[in-house]
Amino acid sequence: MVAGARTKPAPLFWVVAVLFQFMSLAAVAQNTTHLNITAIGAAGGRSTIECWQITRPFDTSTDPGTAGTKAQQLGDTTNLTLTILPPKFDGGLHNAPAVQYVAFTSGLAVVTLPDSDEKATIRGGKYGLIIAADIAAVSKKGHITRYPSGSTTTALQIRMKDNIPPAHSILHKGACRQDELVGL
Ligand SMILES: *[C@@H]1O[C@H](CO)[C@@H](O)[C@H](O)[C@H]1NC(C)=O
Numbered sequence: 108m109v110a111g112a113r114t115k116p117a118p119l120f121w122v123v124a125v126l127f128q129f130m131s132l133a134a135v136a137q138n139t140t141h142l143n144i145t146a147i148g149a150a151g152g153r154s155t156i157e158c159w160q161i162t163r164p165f166d167t168s169t170d171p172g173t174a175g176t177k178a179q180q181l182g183d184t185t186n187l188t189l190t191i192l193p194p195k196f197d198g199g200l201h202n203a204p205a206v207q208y209v210a211f212t213s214g215l216a217v218v219t220l221p222d223s224d225e226k227a228t229i230r231g232g233k234y235g236l237i238i239a240a241d242i243a244a245v246s247k248k249g250h251i252t253r254y255p256s257g258s259t260t261t262a263l264q265i266r267m268k269d270n271i272p273p274a275h276s277i278l279h280k281g282a283c284r285q286d287e288l289v290g291l
């Protein structure tokens with residue numbers, strides 16, 4: 108193009124092409140869902156309750172039986188334990204024995220901290236997945252877990268390989284809110 112020449116209006120083709128580009132970007136962005144998960148973390152030697160967002164977004168499954176549906180990779184795990192907690196059980200003050208997911212499948216768990224008012228209430232079921240990462244190496248006292256339900260609370264404890272939590276960002280202090288969980 109000669110310097111100083113007037114810019115011609117963009118041909119319709121390019122306008123349409125750019126528009127499509129934006130539309131597909133918007134569609135991809137809409138499909139990118141991140142899992143938010145309540146975490147018992149640690150900072151400055153004390154346990155914390157935080158809402159984590161898992162860095163890796165949901166993938167679309169290609170596995171037989173679930174192909175085309177949303178699937179979240181949750182990292183490398185080792186050692187799975189099914190835990191059965193009797194009604195009104197008091198787990199007391201303790202550290203997470205390992206960095207682990209706890210998937211509450213029934214009942215109710217209430218997590219509190221020894222030196223703060225922070226509290227997380229987790230109902231067994233669809234939104235029952237948390238991560239407990241306040242191992243003794245990072246938290247002096249740990250956290251308190253009680254199971255106030257009148258019926259049994261069941262949970263799967265899923266330990267992370269080498270105590271490495273999944274890549275995440277911290278959305279905020281305190282447990283994830285319901286509106287941060289329901290976008291599944
Ligand atoms: C978004 O997800 C919907 C349904 O899950 C799918 O039909 C569509 O092709 C996806 N769009 C993109 C851009 O991935």
Ligand SMILES: *[C@@H]1O[C@H](CO)[C@@H](O)[C@H](O)[C@H]1NC(C)=O
Pocket residue numbers: 186187188204
């Ligand atoms: C697996 O988990 C159980 C229960 O938490 C624990 O007692 C055991 O030591 C763990 N085993 C390994 C290999 O980490």
Ligand SMILES: *[C@@H]1O[C@H](CO)[C@@H](O)[C@H](O)[C@H]1NC(C)=O
Pocket residue numbers: 140141142143160286287288289290291
């Ligand atoms: C996680 O939190 C983000 C930001 O608040 C939100 O946009 C997203 O929908 C949440 N994810 C789920 C699965 O609810």
